[in-house]
Amino acid sequence: MNPATAAENPEIALTAETASDPAPETQDGRRLRGDRTKRAILAKAVDLASVDGLEGLSIGRLASELGVSKSGLFAHFGSKLELQLETVQTASELFEEQVWQPVADREPGVVQLVALMESWLRYFRDPDNDGGCFFSNAYHEFDARPGPVRDAIAAQKRRWMAAIVHHVKAASTRGQLKAGTDPEQLAFELDAVGSLANSLWQLENDEKAFGRAQTAIRTWLHASATASGRRALTAAGISC
Amino acid sequence: MNPATAAENPEIALTAETASDPAPETQDGRRLRGDRTKRAILAKAVDLASVDGLEGLSIGRLASELGVSKSGLFAHFGSKLELQLETVQTASELFEEQVWQPVADREPGVVQLVALMESWLRYFRDPDNDGGCFFSNAYHEFDARPGPVRDAIAAQKRRWMAAIVHHVKAASTRGQLKAGTDPEQLAFELDAVGSLANSLWQLENDEKAFGRAQTAIRTWLHASATASGRRALTAAGISC
DNA sequence: GTAAAGAACGAACGGTCGTGCTTTTTCTTT
DNA sequence: AAAGAAAAAGCACGACCGTTCGTTCTTTAC
Numbered sequence: 454m455n456p457a458t459a460a461e462n463p464e465i466a467l468t469a470e471t472a473s474d475p476a477p478e479t480q481d482g483r484r485l486r487g488d489r490t491k492r493a494i495l496a497k498a499v500d501l502a503s504v505d506g507l508e509g510l511s512i513g514r515l516a517s518e519l520g521v522s523k524s525g526l527f528a529h530f531g532s533k534l535e536l537q538l539e540t541v542q543t544a545s546e547l548f549e550e551q552v553w554q555p556v557a558d559r560e561p562g563v564v565q566l567v568a569l570m571e572s573w574l575r576y577f578r579d580p581d582n583d584g585g586c587f588f589s590n591a592y593h594e595f596d597a598r599p600g601p602v603r604d605a606i607a608a609q610k611r612r613w614m615a616a617i618v619h620h621v622k623a624a625s626t627r628g629q630l631k632a633g634t635d636p637e638q639l640a641f642e643l644d645a646v647g648s649l650a651n652s653l654w655q656l657e658n659d660e661k662a663f664g665r666a667q668t669a670i671r672t673w674l675h676a677s678a679t680a681s682g683r684r685a686l687t688a689a690g691i692s693c
Numbered sequence: 694m695n696p697a698t699a700a701e702n703p704e705i706a707l708t709a710e711t712a713s714d715p716a717p718e719t720q721d722g723r724r725l726r727g728d729r730t731k732r733a734i735l736a737k738a739v740d741l742a743s744v745d746g747l748e749g750l751s752i753g754r755l756a757s758e759l760g761v762s763k764s765g766l767f768a769h770f771g772s773k774l775e776l777q778l779e780t781v782q783t784a785s786e787l788f789e790e791q792v793w794q795p796v797a798d799r800e801p802g803v804v805q806l807v808a809l810m811e812s813w814l815r816y817f818r819d820p821d822n823d824g825g826c827f828f829s830n831a832y833h834e835f836d837a838r839p840g841p842v843r844d845a846i847a848a849q850k851r852r853w854m855a856a857i858v859h860h861v862k863a864a865s866t867r868g869q870l871k872a873g874t875d876p877e878q879l880a881f882e883l884d885a886v887g888s889l890a891n892s893l894w895q896l897e898n899d900e901k902a903f904g905r906a907q908t909a910i911r912t913w914l915h916a917s918a919t920a921s922g923r924r925a926l927t928a929a930g931i932s933c
Numbered sequence: 934g935t936a937a938a939g940a941a942c943g944a945a946c947g948g949t950c951g952t953g954c955t956t957t958t959t960c961t962t963t
Numbered sequence: 964a965a966a967g968a969a970a971a972a973g974c975a976c977g978a979c980c981g982t983t984c985g986t987t988c989t990t991t992a993c
Binding site: 503504505506508509583584585589590592593594596597598603606607610611637638641642644645646648649652653655656657662665666668669 | 743744745746748749823824825829830832833834836837838843846847850851877878881882884885886888889892893895896897902905906908909
């Protein structure tokens with residue numbers, strides 16, 4: 454969806470949909486209408502699932518919230534499993550739009566890494582996402598329930614972690630991080646504080662959690678940065 | 694339940710039950726039997742809820758897994774809400790038993806802090822807790838659903854965070870941590886890596902996550918420790 | 934020895950779940 | 964204008980949900 458991002462990080466292309474979309478060239482008004490409602494359904498599904506979970510998401514409630522019939526909605530998916538899988542897919546695309554794209558044009562390396570993490574934090578507190586991060590909920594809901602939904606969610610988590618690792622390595626190859634830095638370890642720690650900030654924000658409306666996460670992210674990166682890395686950070690207005 | 698722990702950390706006594714238990718001195722065999730089955734019910738409820746969530750926990754399934762009647766089980770609680778609340782309470786007690794008690798006799802300060810975090814990590818991978826940490830699931834399931842269950846769960850999280858902060862401060866007053874150390878910030882970071890380790894373990898059976906969490910915990914504490922703090926750590930066999 | 938108390942049970946309630954089948958409405962094609 | 968395809972609605976189903984009721988059996992109390 455975003456060429457710059459896709460070129461920089463080919464392994465983390467989150468838009469399987471756009472690639473596999475078979476024939477959007479048809480001018481059929483019926484299918485257009487169907488696609489539009491389906492998109493609306495899935496957007497609402499992400500919303501509801503962020504609050505009640507993917508299992509708590511019920512077809513009847515989803516239909517009545519949208520003012521459509523249960524059977525009409527159901528026909529779009531054929532099964533609840535399929536609805537769940539497409540909801541995960543839709544959430545991925547929204548995630549990419551709201552987290553990835555805003556930082557796609559930042560200077561690659563440590564600056565883009567920090568920007569990505571802070572974009573993530575902003576996504577958490579976006580009032581549109583009232584149920585918090587869709588994936589944070591989904592991870593924990595399905596982490597002990599084997600099946601296609603869990604697989605899809607786990608793949609998403611893997612992509613996210615890989616993206617952070619990729620950015621850490623990009624910073625390293627640019628000579629912005631000290632030699633001893635372990636990319637996977639640093640990515641683990643960055644992901645950890647972000648995830649916890651979301652949790653505390655949802656559970657206690659604790660604004661301070663974002664400050665703590667930001668402090669941790671900036672402190673660690675300044676500590677791991679070389680002189681050139683620190684220069685890039687301060688030049689981008691990212692202080693410690 | 695554990696006098697040493699209670700004396701050291703009066704504000705984090707997790708056993709409201711034992712204190713509020715009104716009259717266990719009755720030798721009524723009927724109530725004894727009732728208490729025993731109720732305990733068994735709640736233990737199983739924690740198990741099931743760790744996998745399917747507190748909302749996914751259904752009275753019918755719980756009853757059939759235990760080989761008792763749905764109505765007989767239901768009579769112990771009177772409502773599903775009450776069952777959920779008592780399940781949270783039971784999970785708290787199990788958490789204290791499995792995480793707190795094993796480190797209650799460790800040397801207070803930085804050594805006990807590290808021991809607590811690593812006891813927490815062991816609790817995550819305990820095969821008895823096949824669904825992972827009950828609370829990690831519950832936090833995310835209820836973080837967007839106001840109500841008594843969410844309140845009970847949030848209180849538990851607050852106690853846990855307060856406990857970590859308490860130990861950091863205990864280490865500080867013993868001169869084991871550098872002057873600039875922010876207890877709440879450090880507690881935030883420690884909780885973050887532990888929580889993520891549990892997530893990755895559940896989602897991907899990723900053993901390495903525990904290693905990363907342990908590395909982070911030990912590295913940070915060594916980095917924040919004074920000479921005396923480092924001496925205490927190495928004396929306790931906690932290397933970096 | 935009889936009455937009260939408590940635990941456990943089976944049956945049933947109204948409601949919602951996911952899921953099929955049939956029909957109606959809407960749009961495109963000829 | 965007629966025919967046909969796709970979207971949406973209507974209706975009904977079996978299963979399970981939390982919950983209530985009346986009953987049985989065992990244990991304590993008078």
